[in-house]
Amino acid sequence: xxxxxxxxxxxxxxxxxxxxxxxxxxxxxxxxxxxxxxxxxxxxxxxxxxxxxxxxxxxxxxxxxxxxxxxxxxxxxxxxxxxxxxxxxxxxxxxxxxxxxxxxxxxxxxxxxxxxxxxxxxxxxxxxxxxxxxxxxxxxxxxxxxxxxxxxxxxxxxxxxxxxxxxxxxxxxxxxxxxxxxxxxxxxxxxxxxxxxxxxxxxxxxxxxxxxxxxxxxxxxxxxxxxxxxxxxxxxxxxxxxxxxx
Amino acid sequence: xxxxxxxxxxxxxxxxxxxxxxxxxxxxxxxxxxxxxxxxxxxxxxxxxxxxxxxxxxxxxxxxxxxxxxxxxxxxxxxxxxxxxxxxxxxxxxxxxxxxxxxxxxxxxxxxxxxxxxxxxxxxxxxxxxxxxxxxxxxxxxxxxxxxxxxxxxxxxxxxxxxxxxxxxxxxxxxxxxxxxxxxxxxxxxxxxxxxxxxxxxxxxxxxxxxxxxxxxxxxxxxxxxxxxxxxxxxxxxxxxxxxxxxxxxxxxxxxxxxxxxxxxxxxxxxxxxxxxxxxxxxxxxxxxxx
Numbered sequence: 001x002x003x004x005x006x007x008x009x010x011x012x013x014x015x016x017x018x019x020x021x022x023x024x025x026x027x028x029x030x031x032x033x034x035x036x037x038x039x040x041x042x043x044x045x046x047x048x049x050x051x052x053x054x055x056x057x058x059x060x061x062x063x064x065x066x067x068x069x070x071x072x073x074x075x076x077x078x079x080x081x082x083x084x085x086x087x088x089x090x091x092x093x094x095x096x097x098x099x100x101x102x103x104x105x106x107x108x109x110x111x112x113x114x115x116x117x118x119x120x121x122x123x124x125x126x127x128x129x130x131x132x133x134x135x136x137x138x139x140x141x142x143x144x145x146x147x148x149x150x151x152x153x154x155x156x157x158x159x160x161x162x163x164x165x166x167x168x169x170x171x172x173x174x175x176x177x178x179x180x181x182x183x184x185x186x187x188x189x190x191x192x193x194x195x196x197x198x199x200x201x202x203x204x205x206x207x208x209x210x211x212x213x214x215x216x217x218x219x220x221x222x223x224x225x226x227x228x229x230x231x232x233x234x235x236x237x238x239x240x241x242x243x244x245x246x
Numbered sequence: 247x248x249x250x251x252x253x254x255x256x257x258x259x260x261x262x263x264x265x266x267x268x269x270x271x272x273x274x275x276x277x278x279x280x281x282x283x284x285x286x287x288x289x290x291x292x293x294x295x296x297x298x299x300x301x302x303x304x305x306x307x308x309x310x311x312x313x314x315x316x317x318x319x320x321x322x323x324x325x326x327x328x329x330x331x332x333x334x335x336x337x338x339x340x341x342x343x344x345x346x347x348x349x350x351x352x353x354x355x356x357x358x359x360x361x362x363x364x365x366x367x368x369x370x371x372x373x374x375x376x377x378x379x380x381x382x383x384x385x386x387x388x389x390x391x392x393x394x395x396x397x398x399x400x401x402x403x404x405x406x407x408x409x410x411x412x413x414x415x416x417x418x419x420x421x422x423x424x425x426x427x428x429x430x431x432x433x434x435x436x437x438x439x440x441x442x443x444x445x446x447x448x449x450x451x452x453x454x455x456x457x458x459x460x461x462x463x464x465x466x467x468x469x470x471x472x473x474x475x476x477x478x479x480x481x482x483x484x485x486x487x488x489x490x491x492x493x494x495x496x497x498x499x500x501x502x503x504x505x506x507x508x509x510x511x512x513x514x515x516x517x518x519x520x521x522x523x524x525x526x527x528x529x530x531x532x533x534x535x536x537x
Contacts (some may be wrong), residue, residue, distance in 0.1 A: 073431050
């Protein structure tokens with residue numbers, strides 16, 4: 001049984017069709033990387049999962065329960081948390097208050113303030129500061145921590161590495177590995193292909209709202225990814241066995 | 247000495263403005279909604295108190311216990327069934343809807359109670375005073391109002407900073423999208439903000455009615471003073487709203503001391519001066535609770 005199942009979703013960004021009957025599954029415990037160029041539909045896909053956008057057609061299932069029409073804050077209660085692109089921290093609130101906001105859904109689990117502080121010791125040192133004064137890397141850590149405080153079964157991450165120094169990105173991805181090891185399923189949307197593919201155990205490449213390539217990262221050749229990413233041939237000629245929508 | 251007296255009387259008046267204004271500030275902070283019916287809702291609370299006293303008797307002071315919860319419940323449903331829909335209709339519709347609500351309340355009150363001035367008679371408390379110095383007397387009611395104003399704002403501030411519901415309000419005020427993505431229910435949070443706003447404006451309305459006379463159309467002037475207090479203090483900042491109320495009160499009474507007809511005008515001029523020279527308000531929003 002898939003944890004998350006997008007079943008033929010179609011979505012529009014304004015008048016532009018951003019997703020074309022997209023189907024995908026995320027299994028519990030997996031780290032799925034969704035890569036693709038700007039405008040490929042990655043963020044739109046996340047909006048459908050987080051509930052900020054409703055598909056024109058198709059359905060969204062979480063644990064086989066149809067959640068297509070459920071509001072974002074109720075999806076958090078059901079175990080989906082999104083770390084949005086640009087972090088969207090509460091800049092006027094302290095770091096600790098930011099984290100505590102993540103407990104609004106009252107989901108039980110292993111993540112709490114202590115666990116987040118242990119994962120990100122730098123965040124603990126800054127816990128009394130307003131979130132707005134933190135560095136980019138610290139803010140991203142707080143954003144991830146805030147999402148973890150809701151004890152999600154599925155953690156969605158939109159461009160975690162955007163605008164951060166390589167050394168900071170490395171630390172964040174190390175933290176993501178530990179989060180996954182704790183049993184949280186991850187769905188990473190990234191333009192930073194290298195890091196994403198290194199951590200993921202399955203990857204999907206979107207191009208113009210369609211899946212053009214998928215497979216285990218090791219099975220995807222560099223030229224195939226490049227073709228899929230930039231749309232040179234727009235075929236899934238990687239040789240990897242597609243997982244498909246079973 | 248007359249100037250000291252004017253400042254003290256202004257300070258006391260300012261407390262009342264602060265109570266009136268804090269709900270306006272809260273609603274604007276949480277949902278960027280300017281409630282043009284805010285003053286009228288305060289006046290509505292005062293009329294409700296009059297009805298209660300008429301039918302049940304006693305000193306109007308007891309009606310606080312009934313009016314505050316009713317106002318809070320009204321606020322909750324007002325948000326759920328009217329203002330939430332208005333917020334979905336673009337930037338202009340909340341203004342039109344609350345303006346319409348203001349007109350409806352004023353006319354309903356006029357229809358029911360007539361246009362005459364009314365007041366809540368609280369007996370001796372309305373004229374008793376304390377002597378501060380040889381020629382400075384402060385009305386007991388005014389002092390009580392002042393301290394309750396400070397209490398209301400301190401209480402609200404504590405609620406916002408110490409409780410989970412308060413945190414949800416601050417988070418929603420800061421970033422609506424992120425609040426929903428963190429699992430905070432936006433509808434519940436907005437309804438809570440409006441419930442608190444109406445409870446506080448009901449307190450303000452009752453105090454105003456005990457202090458001076460009022461009529462169905464008094465709400466518009468009250469709204470104006472509340473606005474001025476909010477802007478002078480700094481938008482979406484409760485301490486600022488308290489300071490703004492006090493500054494406005496002092497400006498008005500000192501102005502009246504200069505020329506009895508010019509009190510309100512001087513208050514307006516101080517408000518305009520703040521808008522011109524310090525548009526962010528007197529209390530800069532560094533440690534804001536709501537913004």
